[in-house]
């Protein structure tokens with residue numbers, strides 16, 4: 075009894091942090107315990123009798139040496155917050171019974187050894203926060219879309235190279251961190267994240283941002299430092315000489331000449347129907363495959379000017395763009411730094 079008084083700070087909270095424990099003591103067993111904090115110890119395993127703490131709601135086992143969670147964890151279906159940061163958990167460490175923790179709203183798994191996001195996590199449909207930073211995750215599975223209620227998704231410090239378009243369907247997302255990965259491009263579907271307030275993209279391999287990103291009207295924080303686009307933001311131009319087919323196609327579209335399958339082959343009708351409009355609003359031109367790439371700075375939330383990719387129909391078309399860049403370059407550099415470092 076004396077021992078318990080030492081460790082149970084209130085009727086339902088057990089505090090065992092920083093005690094050098096190698097295992098959880100059995101005498102914490104009680105019908106009332108709702109909060110358990112055994113963080114910063116030397117725990118290598120969670121005992122099977124953990125399922126007798128049936129009222130547990132908040133569990134913090136961060137900063138231990140855990141390599142595995144027992145299947146009994148799935149019985150603890152009152153848990154809303156589970157913290158397992160900085161352990162040695164890997165892809166097979168979580169029991170499949172985790173999927174039964176239907177009340178779980180916050181799951182913290184940063185600083186472990188995960189190479190993928192275990193599939194049972196996608197069954198936790200009440201999840202609001204998923205923190206899996208500083209692991210070795212190489213991919214965001216499309217199943218991420220099942221976590222419809224996510225507010226915060228932190229995957230910074232992993233080995234991601236791509237972001238699935240499905241991420242754009244997480245319509246409640248307010249904070250998304252993908253920093254410190256090797257991501258080369260973002261899907262334009264991210265524009266659907268209308269509640270997104272914070273987007274961390276620093277230290278990746280982004281060459282350019284999709285122009286749809288300016289549609290994220292709730293965004294107040296954007297970090298872009300440490301991406302190649304920072305170095306290249308001034309201007310990247312590449313131009314392929316258009317083919318005769320392309321040049322004639324452009325003329326037909328620009329002059330709105332009538333065509334159909336009774337006049338020209340079906341393949342040419344298909345080609346002509348897939349003309350893309352030049353991004354320069356002052357130009358009425360079109361292109362098919364040959365285009366000029368150019369970076370344009372766009373006002374963003376009235377705070378920043380963000381470098382975005384523009385596809386233009388010709389070199390001459392890009393001169394206007396060039397002029398726009400150099401006319402106030404000091405000012406623009408200053409503004410861009412703000413968003414890149416911010």
Ligand SMILES: [Zn+2]
Pocket residue numbers: 352353354357358359360386387388391
């Ligand atoms: Zn043009």
